[in-house]
Amino acid sequence: MTKISLLFRTFLIRVITLCISHATYVQASVSVDIVIEQPQHHYALITINFETFASEQTNFYLPTWRTGRYEIINLANGIREFTALDSQGNKLDWKKVDKDTWQVQGTLNKKVKISYQVYANQLGQRTRHIDDSHAYLDASTVVMYSEVTRDQEHTINLQVPATWNSVSGLESGENSHQFIAENYDVLVDSPIETGINEHHKFSVEDHAYELVIWGKGNYDSAKIVADLKQLVQQSKHIWQGYPFKRYVFMVHATSGARGATEHLNSTIIQTSRFKFSQRKDYLRFISTAAHEFIHTWNVKQYRPKGLVPYDYQKENYSTLLWLSEGSTSYLQNQLLLRGDLMSSKEFLESLAKRITGYIHKPGRESQTVAQASFNKWLEEGGDYDNNHSVNIYSEGFLVSWLLDFSIMEKTALEKSYRDVHNMLYQHYKIPKSFDENDLLIILKDLTHDDYRLWWQENVHGHVEVDFNNLLAKAGLTMSYGKKNEQKQKAWVGIKTKKTTSGLQITSVEKNSPAWQAGLTLSDIIVAVNGLRMADKDLTTRLKNFKPKDRMSVTFFRRDELVTRMIILGSLPKSKLKIVPLESASDGQKAFFKYWTGLEFPAK
Numbered sequence: 001m002t003k004i005s006l007l008f009r010t011f012l013i014r015v016i017t018l019c020i021s022h023a024t025y026v027q028a029s030v031s032v033d034i035v036i037e038q039p040q041h042h043y044a045l046i047t048i049n050f051e052t053f054a055s056e057q058t059n060f061y062l063p064t065w066r067t068g069r070y071e072i073i074n075l076a077n078g079i080r081e082f083t084a085l086d087s088q089g090n091k092l093d094w095k096k097v098d099k100d101t102w103q104v105q106g107t108l109n110k111k112v113k114i115s116y117q118v119y120a121n122q123l124g125q126r127t128r129h130i131d132d133s134h135a136y137l138d139a140s141t142v143v144m145y146s147e148v149t150r151d152q153e154h155t156i157n158l159q160v161p162a163t164w165n166s167v168s169g170l171e172s173g174e175n176s177h178q179f180i181a182e183n184y185d186v187l188v189d190s191p192i193e194t195g196i197n198e199h200h201k202f203s204v205e206d207h208a209y210e211l212v213i214w215g216k217g218n219y220d221s222a223k224i225v226a227d228l229k230q231l232v233q234q235s236k237h238i239w240q241g242y243p244f245k246r247y248v249f250m251v252h253a254t255s256g257a258r259g260a261t262e263h264l265n266s267t268i269i270q271t272s273r274f275k276f277s278q279r280k281d282y283l284r285f286i287s288t289a290a291h292e293f294i295h296t297w298n299v300k301q302y303r304p305k306g307l308v309p310y311d312y313q314k315e316n317y318s319t320l321l322w323l324s325e326g327s328t329s330y331l332q333n334q335l336l337l338r339g340d341l342m343s344s345k346e347f348l349e350s351l352a353k354r355i356t357g358y359i360h361k362p363g364r365e366s367q368t369v370a371q372a373s374f375n376k377w378l379e380e381g382g383d384y385d386n387n388h389s390v391n392i393y394s395e396g397f398l399v400s401w402l403l404d405f406s407i408m409e410k411t412a413l414e415k416s417y418r419d420v421h422n423m424l425y426q427h428y429k430i431p432k433s434f435d436e437n438d439l440l441i442i443l444k445d446l447t448h449d450d451y452r453l454w455w456q457e458n459v460h461g462h463v464e465v466d467f468n469n470l471l472a473k474a475g476l477t478m479s480y481g482k483k484n485e486q487k488q489k490a491w492v493g494i495k496t497k498k499t500t501s502g503l504q505i506t507s508v509e510k511n512s513p514a515w516q517a518g519l520t521l522s523d524i525i526v527a528v529n530g531l532r533m534a535d536k537d538l539t540t541r542l543k544n545f546k547p548k549d550r551m552s553v554t555f556f557r558r559d560e561l562v563t564r565m566i567i568l569g570s571l572p573k574s575k576l577k578i579v580p581l582e583s584a585s586d587g588q589k590a591f592f593k594y595w596t597g598l599e600f601p602a603k
C-alpha cells in the first residue's frame, strides 16, 4: 500500500467516523417496548428508553385527549407502577405534578428509562384495548413523551403472543412486530392493531392499501376490498395528489362499540359484527370508510389554526371544527356517488333524512356552527343539546352544502367546494394552518366575490334555509307524497323509551305541543285521557287523535302523579322525499351532474 493510499484511507476513516458521530447526534431516538404477556387481564408493560437529557428535571406526559376526539378523556387513569432509572440502573426520584405529568429528578446528562403498567380496557373510545384475541393501541393513550424528545424518531417493539399479527400505518422495522415513527406526532396518529385478524392487501394507482379486520361477523371481505378499491380512486375528484404511499383500513367487528377515527394514513372503524349484510347497514359502513378516508386530507394534511401543532395536554380551540367534520360528512358523498357505491336514490334519501333532522333542530336558533366548533370540548349530547345547540357534523354539513351551491352558482359550474378543499391541501399543508380569513381569501380567489357577509350570516349567524329553494338549483324538490300531500297527523313532540313503570320521556322538542304543556325529560307517562298507557309507544295511541285535539297525559314526575293537557300539533303524514322536478331545465340538470357526478335521475 503506497503512502498516498494510506493517507487517503486514514482520511476516509476520519470522514466516516465523523459522519457516524454526527448521525448519532442528529438521530437521537426513543425506543419503546410494549410487552403484553397476559392479555386477558387487559394490561401491558411499557418501557421507554430516552437518550441523554440536558436538564436536571424532566417532565414525562401522557396526553389528556387523543386526536380525532375533541374531548378530555383522562387517559392517565390507567397508569400504575411508574419507575424511572438511569443507564446504570439507579432509581431516579419522581413525583406527579398534575394528573398527566410525571416529573423525574436528576436527569441531567443521563439516559433515562421509564416504565409503567397500562390498563387497556376501553374498546369503544378507540383508545386502548387489550384482550386475549388482540390489542388496539393508540399510542397517545399508551406511550409517554417529553417535550425535548417529541421530534425524535420512535421505535416500537411489541412483544405479543406468538399467533398474533401486527399492523399499523407506521413503517415496519426489523421484524413484523417492530414499527418506526418519524416522531411522536406520527406515532400517536398511527394506531397499532395486533392480534388474530384477517389481513388483505391491494393496490390502486401505485398506492398500497391494507384492510385488517378483528372480530367475527357477517362481513364479506372480498366485497369490502372491491368497494374500497373503487372508493380510494375517487379522491382525485377533490384533491390533486395523495399524502401517503400506503394506507390501512382497520375494522373492529364487535359488539357494544360503534364509531370511527381518522389517522395519518390509517383509520379505525368499529361496527356491530352483524351490521354488514343488510344494504342500509353496509351503506353506513362504507360511508364511514369514505368519511375517514376524506379526513386523510381534511384534518390530517390541513387543519385550522389552534390545532397545529396539537397540544396534547389541553383543549385545542377553533371556530372551524365544523369545516373539519361537517365538510368531511358532506364530501364523503362525493366519493360514494362518483365511485358508484351509493345510488342517486340512496343519496336523495339520506338528504331527506338530514332535512327532516334540520326541521326538528330548535338548537339552530341558539347556537352557530362557529360557536359549536369552539365549544366542541364541552359537548354533552342529549335533550339540552338538541334544543339549544347545533352539531359540527350535521349543521357543518349544511353550511358546507350552502357554500358548495353558492360557489357553483357564482362560477357558473366552473368551481365548487371541492376546489376550496384542494386549495387548502395545496397551500395550507401542516406545519401551516388556516383561519377564517384564509378561507375568505380562497373564496375570493375562486369566485372573485367577497364572502365576508355570507360568512357572518352562515358561519357566525343562525342559518335559515329555504330547502325547496336550495334543492331547486339542482332540479329537485321536497315531497310528502302526492296523494297524502295535504294529510297531517297528530304530533306531540317527544321521544320516549319503555320502562317497567311506563313510557319515559327521553327528549322534548323545544316549542312542541309537549313543551308548551310543560312535559319534560324523565317524566314517566302512565295514562292518556285517563286510560292506562299500555302501548309500546305513543304512535299507536296518537292514531285516535287529530291535529288540534286536546289530549290529557298523566305521568309520574319524581314519584308524584301529574296530569297535563296537550293541544296536539300536526306533522306531515308521510315521510319526506326529495324528488326530481318534472319540469327540470337543462341548467338544473347540469347543476345536478356537476354536484354529484351523476346523470339527473329519471324520476
Ligand SMILES: [Zn+2]
Pocket: 262, 291, 295, 324, 325, 328
Ligand atoms: Zn370525522
